[in-house]
Amino acid sequence: MVYMTKHAVISARIDADLLAKLDRIAAFNERSRAWVISRLLESAATKELEFVDFIQVGLDDIAAARVVPHEQVVAEIEARIAGRKAA
Numbered sequence: 001m002v003y004m005t006k007h008a009v010i011s012a013r014i015d016a017d018l019l020a021k022l023d024r025i026a027a028f029n030e031r032s033r034a035w036v037i038s039r040l041l042e043s044a045a046t047k048e049l050e051f052v053d054f055i056q057v058g059l060d061d062i063a064a065a066r067v068v069p070h071e072q073v074v075a076e077i078e079a080r081i082a083g084r085k086a087a
Contacts, residue, residue: 014022026036061067 022033022036026033029036
């Protein structure tokens, strides 16, 4: 994990159940609630950006016309299914 030299303070409204979960995690790890939230946000942001990057590849392919028409994909799948049924 990369630590920034500058920190920002953010706020969010959460319900009592989530607060209890965060406090339970903090107590288990003998850490502060802020530490837990920071760690969880880092993990979630990293995973979300991996997903964004994955989707961006597809969007770039669409923009560059590197796609296969849906009808062609369906026809190829149906041909494979028919070939297996015939075998």
